[in-house]
Amino acid sequence: MQAPVMVLNTNTQRETGRTAQVNNIGAAKAVSDIIRTTLGPRSMLKMLLDPMGGIVMTNDGNCILREVDVSHPAAKSMIELSRAQDEEVGDGTTSVIVLSGEILSLALPMIERNFHPTVIVSGYSKALAKALDVLDVIARRVDINNKDELTQLVMSAIGTKFSSRWGTQMVDLAITAVLKVVQTRGEYKEVDVKRYVRIEKIPGGELSECKVLDGVMFNKDVTHSKMRRRIENPRVMLLDCPLEYKKGESQTNVEISSEDDFNALLRQEEEYIEQMCAQIVAFNPDIVITEKGVSDLAQHYLLKAGITAFRRLRKTDNNRVARATGATIVSRPDELQESDIGTGCGLYEVRKIGDEYFTFLEECKDAKACTVLLRGGSKDVLNEIERNLSDAMQVVRNVVFDNRLLPGGGATELAISEAILKSVDEVEGVQKFPYAALANAFEIIPRTLAENCGANVIRLLTDLRTKHSEGGHSWGVDGCTGEMADMKDLGIWEPYCVKAQTLKTAVESANLILRIDDVVSGTRKKH
Secondary structure: OOOOOOOOOOOEEEEEHHHHHHHHHHHHHHHHHHOHHHOOOOOOOEEEEOOOOOEEEEOOHHHHHHHOOOOOHHHHHHHHHHHHHHHHOOOOHHHHHHHHHHHHHHHHHHHHOOOOHHHHHHHHHHHHHHHHHHHHHHOEEOOOOOHHHHHHHHHHHHOOOHHHHHOHHHHHHHHHHHHHOEEEEOOEEEEOHHHHEEEEEEEEOOHHHOEEOOOEEEOOOOOOOOOOOEEEOOOEEEEOOOEOOOOOOOOOOOOOOOHHHHHHHHHHHHHHHHHHHHHHHOOOOOEEEEOOOEOHHHHHHHHHOOOEEEOOOOHHHHHHHHHHHOOOEEOOHHHOOHHHOEOOOOEEEEEEEOOEEEEEEEOOOOOOOEEEEEEEOOHHHHHHHHHHHHHHHHHHHHHHHOOEEEEOOOHHHHHHHHHHHHOHHHOOHHHHHHHHHHHHHHOHHHHHHHHHHOOOHHHHHHHHHHHHHOOOOOEEEEOOOOEEEEHHHHOOEEEHHHHHHHHHHHHHHHHHHHOOOEEEEEOOOOO
16 A cells, blocks of 8 residues: 655644634634623623733723734634724724624534535625615714714713713713814815824823813923923924934044144034024024933023923824924924914913823814823723723714714614525525524624623513514614613614624624635744
């Protein structure tokens, strides 16, 4: 008998065919089971220890999976899902994993009955197209300027989170912060929450002290103790060049023959700095902020002119100050113009909070950047609130871009499920089975919501199905009581783009994992 030919390296592991598919589905289900309990208002928190010994307490799907160390390739791709969801729309990171895990686990019986994966995939894709059509039908539009409607919307996004204990306060923070940074250029709207909304966390104080500033703050004190710490209507100048003598690019040697030459050298350095300061003083600013250093001599000249100076400010902070005060960041003092000076700030003040000094530039007339000041008991609480706040801000941002809303509490998923089951007969051939299976998969969201409340799941879902078949597509699960409720009355709505993105990401990733029929994991030879 002929000896088997070894093509692959002997220490590679290889799973093929059905084994690979079953293992992949098992891994995906394991990931979704980790975070199923974190869905909904009655969700549990997870406590994770990172390798450095720090702890993370959260129920944000993306945050949990980011901390979990996974070795299985299919599970890794599931974790990427929640990251993609977080970057794209900022909310729905838990739902996307739970839904994807359920879609895959419903494919398992079909694979065992010898369905070909491509048949399952095409059935799923048809069902996804149908689901997206349903979303268009049941969506309603919201007026962005109506604060009450926006508050309700963000409440439903933040209601599942830790900070929902403080009611509308976090919601107001999120809405105020996002609407501040909205910029319209013709048809295009720009809402850059990441860059222009800075969340400053200061442990201590009360949560009721959190607020959105009409401007910016940064963790710096004045460079010289005699400089002014409070100025009303200051003129702000922003630089990104050092106010100190320029050192040679490469190593510089100077030969000096007499001591007068040495004095001349020192005088040149001083004159250079004096000239730079004179160019700055000519514009009569009250505050000079630079991203680089300020030498002692420059501090002296600026102090004599009554100018307050800050040095080594972060570039991102400087950009925010520029947006808030209307100043332009200048690279060379000799290129300064009157138009570069920012006059939009109403009050500059240095305040001490806790142990550190913070500089506030407040009461800006038309601030297009802002700082959210968070106070709270401990670092962990603040970190969790920051995560919740960024989710809430993303939700507001999404609504600014696309103001369509869908009912929350699992109502949208049930409506999709109902529509898919009604249209099963339109699909021909074997694809019917996966098409109908996706309808059952969508029910995982209301089911999980009900499970997390400890409600009677089977009865509740049966009642809801009846309601939906009668056309009540806004009926879902009340996440707090576990009872059936009309989402219109509860005021629980979710942004259209979050839902659409969740469905697309979940179904497409499930399709991707189903089409894998060979997993080769091997160790590379060490050269």
